[in-house]
Amino acid sequence: MCVEAAQCWQQITMAECTTFDSLLEMGFDRNRAEKAVAHTGNQGIESAMDWLMEHENDPDIDEPYVPPAGDTLGTTEEQSQSPTEPSESTDVAEQEGDPKNPMSEEERKDQVKRLEELMKIRQEERRERERKEEIEREKQRRKQGQELLHVKQKLQDDEMKKLADHRRREKMEDKLAKQRVKEKIARDREERARKFGGGSSSTGLSSPPSEAPLQCPPENQEASPPKKDYDDCRIQVRLLDGSTLSTVFKAQEPLAAVRVYVQMNGANGQDFNLITPYPRRVYTDLDMEKPLCELGLVPSAVLVVTKK
Numbered sequence: 001m002c003v004e005a006a007q008c009w010q011q012i013t014m015a016e017c018t019t020f021d022s023l024l025e026m027g028f029d030r031n032r033a034e035k036a037v038a039h040t041g042n043q044g045i046e047s048a049m050d051w052l053m054e055h056e057n058d059p060d061i062d063e064p065y066v067p068p069a070g071d072t073l074g075t076t077e078e079q080s081q082s083p084t085e086p087s088e089s090t091d092v093a094e095q096e097g098d099p100k101n102p103m104s105e106e107e108r109k110d111q112v113k114r115l116e117e118l119m120k121i122r123q124e125e126r127r128e129r130e131r132k133e134e135i136e137r138e139k140q141r142r143k144q145g146q147e148l149l150h151v152k153q154k155l156q157d158d159e160m161k162k163l164a165d166h167r168r169r170e171k172m173e174d175k176l177a178k179q180r181v182k183e184k185i186a187r188d189r190e191e192r193a194r195k196f197g198g199g200s201s202s203t204g205l206s207s208p209p210s211e212a213p214l215q216c217p218p219e220n221q222e223a224s225p226p227k228k229d230y231d232d233c234r235i236q237v238r239l240l241d242g243s244t245l246s247t248v249f250k251a252q253e254p255l256a257a258v259r260v261y262v263q264m265n266g267a268n269g270q271d272f273n274l275i276t277p278y279p280r281r282v283y284t285d286l287d288m289e290k291p292l293c294e295l296g297l298v299p300s301a302v303l304v305v306t307k308k
Contacts, residue, residue: 019045025112026119028052034065045111049119053126160260167256171289233292234300237274239266240307251298256288262305271308276301 022045023033035055036048055061230251235258237245245266249257259274274283276297283295292298 019048022108022112022115023048023052025108026116029062031062031064035061038065038067045115046118049115049122053119053122156264160264163260164257167254167289171254174286174289230293230299233298235292235297236300236302237262237266238302238304240270240272240305249292251293252291254289254291255283255295255297258292258303259288267305272305273308274303275306277304282306 019042020033020037023036024030028036032052033048036051040047040051233249233251233253235247235249237258239245239262243266245262247261249261255274262272262274275281276283287295292301297303
């Protein structure tokens, strides 16, 4: 029974020695080779190589291998012997005759060469896998960037719509207020006419103002047909820092749309006025509600941004 146990232990020790020596001949550090053989349970050179490639970036990979406490392989004298030192059981096995002949130097070199080729293949597969993973991560980053850009563009569009709706409501309220003022003026005029209806001079004085508003629309109608030919209006805006913005608006859009465009693209949160250099004109809040065609900015115009 002692001879059989010695032969069995000799085979295990030779297998460990073969794997360990093969790793050393391939250029691996001694500490790494010992850890690979121990952690893979001596399942072969390929398992040891796989373990080394998976743990090559571990911070403690180059530290000496320390067997875990309670390891039964280190409790006997035979198991504590180094693979490089022959044991007494090995001598016994050699006397009895070992059925497994040791590898020659040429066979060992062939094995090392084959293992190196296998390791290169594994490393190439690993690099290819990492390259595919990096490509997939880059695709995900681009997809997320496009989604963020789409959300940002949607928020800007929503903000423009809100500002346009707000300007439209203000314009409607201003129009209604002007209409109420006109109606009140007309009622006051009628009331004065009834009160002082006997005087011809008062009638003569009151009639021209009522005729004046009636004569203005025909003049506007005569000037408007050329402007109706233009549906678009190109506006160039000169900013405070000397740079320029240029874009196209609809002829019926209010001047407030140009102001909103400047606020979102170049005002940097500063309050400003819009003016035309020649003839010089500073546009007021009431002008912001007027369409571009009514302000004479069609088909193109240059506006200058000034500080308030």
